[in-house]
Amino acid sequence: MRVKRGLAEMLKRGVIMDVVTAEHARIAEDAGAVAVMALERVPADIRRDGGVARMSPPEIIESIVEAVTIPVMAKARIGHFAEAQVLEALGVDYIDESEVLTPADEAHHIDKWQFTVPFVCGATNLGEALRRISEGAAMIRSKGEAGTGNIIEAVRHLRSITGDIRRITVADSAELYDWAKRLQAPVALVREIAEAGRLPVPLFCAGGVATPADASLVMQLGAEAVFVGSGIFKSDNPAPRAKAVVEATTNFDDPAILLKVSRGLGEAMPGLELGNLETRLAERGW
Amino acid sequence: MLALQGAAELHLAALRSIGAAAVPVRRPDELADVDRLILPGGESTTISMMLDGNGLAGPLAERLAGGMSTLGTCAGLLLLAAEVSDGRDDQHCFGALDISARRNAYGPQTESFEADLPIAALGPSPMTAVFIRSPIVERVGPEVEVLARLDGHPVLCRQGRAWGCTFHPELSGDLRLHRLFCEEMA
Numbered sequence: 248m249r250v251k252r253g254l255a256e257m258l259k260r261g262v263i264m265d266v267v268t269a270e271h272a273r274i275a276e277d278a279g280a281v282a283v284m285a286l287e288r289v290p291a292d293i294r295r296d297g298g299v300a301r302m303s304p305p306e307i308i309e310s311i312v313e314a315v316t317i318p319v320m321a322k323a324r325i326g327h328f329a330e331a332q333v334l335e336a337l338g339v340d341y342i343d344e345s346e347v348l349t350p351a352d353e354a355h356h357i358d359k360w361q362f363t364v365p366f367v368c369g370a371t372n373l374g375e376a377l378r379r380i381s382e383g384a385a386m387i388r389s390k391g392e393a394g395t396g397n398i399i400e401a402v403r404h405l406r407s408i409t410g411d412i413r414r415i416t417v418a419d420s421a422e423l424y425d426w427a428k429r430l431q432a433p434v435a436l437v438r439e440i441a442e443a444g445r446l447p448v449p450l451f452c453a454g455g456v457a458t459p460a461d462a463s464l465v466m467q468l469g470a471e472a473v474f475v476g477s478g479i480f481k482s483d484n485p486a487p488r489a490k491a492v493v494e495a496t497t498n499f500d501d502p503a504i505l506l507k508v509s510r511g512l513g514e515a516m517p518g519l520e521l522g523n524l525e526t527r528l529a530e531r532g533w
Numbered sequence: 534m535l536a537l538q539g540a541a542e543l544h545l546a547a548l549r550s551i552g553a554a555a556v557p558v559r560r561p562d563e564l565a566d567v568d569r570l571i572l573p574g575g576e577s578t579t580i581s582m583m584l585d586g587n588g589l590a591g592p593l594a595e596r597l598a599g600g601m602s603t604l605g606t607c608a609g610l611l612l613l614a615a616e617v618s619d620g621r622d623d624q625h626c627f628g629a630l631d632i633s634a635r636r637n638a639y640g641p642q643t644e645s646f647e648a649d650l651p652i653a654a655l656g657p658s659p660m661t662a663v664f665i666r667s668p669i670v671e672r673v674g675p676e677v678e679v680l681a682r683l684d685g686h687p688v689l690c691r692q693g694r695a696w697g698c699t700f701h702p703e704l705s706g707d708l709r710l711h712r713l714f715c716e717e718m719a
Contacts, residue, residue, distance in 0.1 A: 250645045253665040253704050256540040257574050257608070276621070279582040281538065281575070316620060316636060317576055318666065340642035340666070363643045497537050497583050498559065504587075 251365035251385035254318065254340065255449040258282055258472050262462070262493045265289050265476040269314035278489035282318040282340070284474065285311045290347050290394030291477035291516065294526065300348045302330040305337055312338070325532055326352025335364040344368050346531035347393045354533060359383030369453065371404045371529050373411040374430030380448055381433050387446060389470070390529040391454010394477050396518035398455040400529055401465055405452060409469040416444045454529070457482070457515045459495030459508050466499035483513030534558060537583040539575020539608060543703040547711045561592045569602035572609030574665065574701050577636065580608055581624040590625060597629040602694040604714045607667055610697035611636060615674070629695035631674030638669035650700070652681045652689060655709040662688065662700035670699060
């Protein structure tokens with residue numbers, strides 16, 4: 248577990264970018280991304296086109312691995328352990344068991360302890376995060392609402408997770424059992440949080456980041472790194488925006504730098520109101 | 534502690550727990566205030582770009598040339614090296630250590646590992662060394678002292694006041710290397 252979590256430690260204060268092609272991957276690395284996430288379509292396109300969204304074809308992932316020197320992650324469907332086995336055999340550095348793809352199992356997530364490759368999983372609240380950690384996830388990210396360019400859901404998830412962590416740190420030992428019951432999570436993990444005041448694995452943010460200020464916002468709310476999906480390659484001018492989000496993540500607490508990097512980026516991706524969505528991706532996962 | 538990107542927090546916690554007054558460094562004025570610097574693991578390409586972005590590359594090169602005490606771990610070792618292969622052509626190698634290193638030389642994350650590493654300078658019991666997508670040092674210059682090897686490859690070395698290791702001492706909870714670095718340089 249130390250080796251799995253170790254790579255997540257190395258990604259902190261960095262930006263992981265969704266890429267569909269080797270060309271995207273090179274733009275991401277040139278901009279200073281710490282890793283890329285290989286996927287078949289960015290979430291905004293999955294949302295628009297519908298249909299079943301699956302793991303990327305191996306040859307696309309391989310072309311991305313060839314194109315960059317930074318770590319490459321790839322998404323598997325929730326519960327689809329065979330896709331995960333394929334990705335591990337292919338040699339990706341991290342697997343995202345992701346609600347952005349169409350789930351393959353409506354009750355079970357992947358038993359991630361069976362794998363050498365580390366997993367990141369999404370969570371909307373602390374209970375979900377701890378269930379994923381108990382299944383072997385080595386990194387947790389907020390789900391946000393992918394493909395919307397709307398940060399409100401990621402903020403809700405981060406505040407829910409960090410708020411409950413703070414409340415648990417002041418609970419007495421008897422109350423920890425009640426927390427475990429309410430969160431539907433192992434009491435041992437709840438105790439770990441009570442002692443450490445933080446998740447036992449790194450907490451990253453994903454879902455709806457579209458601007459440098461969005462990245463700063465979620466970092467100030469307690470995220471330790473940022474995933475950007477459609478926000479880069481669905482914007483007017485991806486390369487400068489990618490670089491600006493990277494600089495904003497590193498310098499998230501320095502408003503002067505945020506101002507500087509927010510200038511001259513052109514149009515951000517068009518956003519979506521949450522009330523108008525047909526599918527809430529964040530509701531996938533159990 | 535250089536804290537632009539990567540595993541700076543765990544280093545800071547390790548340094549503080551042995552009583553060192555450790556602070557994060559992200560700007561030139563913060564670099565000017567420290568007497569020694571740890572360069573953490575992370576992505577060397579990203580850290581290198583952020584050194585440029587934050588105006589630190591020039592001042593850091595000057596301090597290193599002036600013989601500042603420094604420890605580079607993993608990506609940090611690459612920044613201190615004289616030459617890096619399998620990286621990006623534009624990434625900084627400050628040359629404080631006369632070594633050539635190959636980036637991510639063990640392969641993908643599934644090849645990352647832990648090893649019990651005997652290090653004479655740290656005493657008789659081995660150190661649990663965590664290697665995460667680590668580089669391999671392929672050449673060491675005549676001025677470089679190798680303090681530990683794994684499978685024949687140097688994994689901990691020093692040249693004057695510059696130290697570098699290819700593993701992550703901040704991940705294992707073993708504080709002896711941090712302590713040695715702070716004591717030797719005091």
